[in-house]
């Protein structure tokens with residue numbers, strides 16, 4: 001929901017979600033397909049959650065940016081930045097800027113060039129991600145409209161429809177589970193863990209890419225007139241679906257703090273002081289959620305049921321998603 005609020009604030013919301021329908025239920029299920037806990041969309045909530053494809057999201061953001069006068073240049077690889085306010089491109093061009101924003105992902109060249117990286121942790125788990133065509137049956141069925149995370153042993157499958165035509169699947173597992181992360185996916189291996197999903201698994205074919213999860217922490221989020229945002233600064237496991245949410249929230253608040261401060265450097269200091277604590281809290285919650293994979297299934301199921309009954313525990317998990325980004329105002333009435 002936090003990302004949706006950012007889309008509203010920058011004028012990209014209507015286009016981004018035009019192809020999708022709001023989530024109405026997010027469930028976690030055990031190896032017998034029993035629901036362990038569910039997060040429903042409250043009808044009173046003015047902002048709904050969506051599951052979008054990257055292309056729908058990027059197209060809407062590009063169009064919103066252009067409508068504000070932004071010029072977008074593709075195929076221009078950045079290799080470094082000068083804290084005095086220059087972006088240095090691969091062909092040697094130096095571009096002057098009041099503020100250079102490095103949002104170049106987990107392998108950020110600019111972050112590394114500035115020596116801002118404090119730690120880069122390769123985590124035990126990773127995932128195989130892909131899109132498959134959505135069937136006519138999935139468009140009308142109860143489960144076909146939900147976001148469902150299935151757990152079995154140390155493996156998980158996340159299922160969600162993005163739009164009328166695409167279903168997104170993430171197969172999450174430990175890096176040392178060699179049979180599980182083989183590509184193309186071994187249908188027999190995954191169907192043994194999830195027999196009730198064998199028809200779904202058979203639809204995957206040779207689709208999918210494997211990525212290992214990483215967690216990033218920086219000494220500082222900026223140096224001089226250069227700052228780092230998104231996965232480049234704060235990559236986290238996708239366990240609670242917040243990496244993109246925090247990339248977006250921190251980018252929006254960056255604009256607010258720097259626009260309102262007397263100097264760019266002062267704005268960057270205020271921005272980091274304001275946003276870093278919740279970002280790091282979210283990295284921790286997301287990390288520990290993944291660590292539940294180490295628990296025996298019965299213990300994990302018991303803990304999840306307990307979470308469902310405890311508004312306090314659910315609140316800890318939901319706090320990042322419910323956060324109102326700096327730069328977003330609640331609609332009146």
Ligand SMILES: Cc1cc2nc3c(=O)[nH]c(=O)nc-3n(C[C@H](O)[C@H](O)[C@H](O)COP(=O)(O)OP(=O)(O)OC[C@H]3O[C@@H](n4cnc5c(N)ncnc54)[C@H](O)[C@@H]3O)c2cc1C
Nearest residue numbers: 077078103104105127230231232238241242243244245247
């Ligand atoms: C399995 C999985 C599931 C996830 N699910 C969710 C979810 O449900 N919700 C959520 O909010 N987040 C989720 N995330 C996290 C989310 O995808 C990331 O946090 C988000 O994409 C980070 O955005 P970013 O713009 O910082 O980096 P990226 O999306 O990595 O974008 C970086 C961009 O910079 C470009 N680039 C890189 N290097 C250079 C260079 N040198 N010069 C110029 N350009 C460059 C790249 O081409 C790319 O376009 C998930 C991640 C994974 C792995």
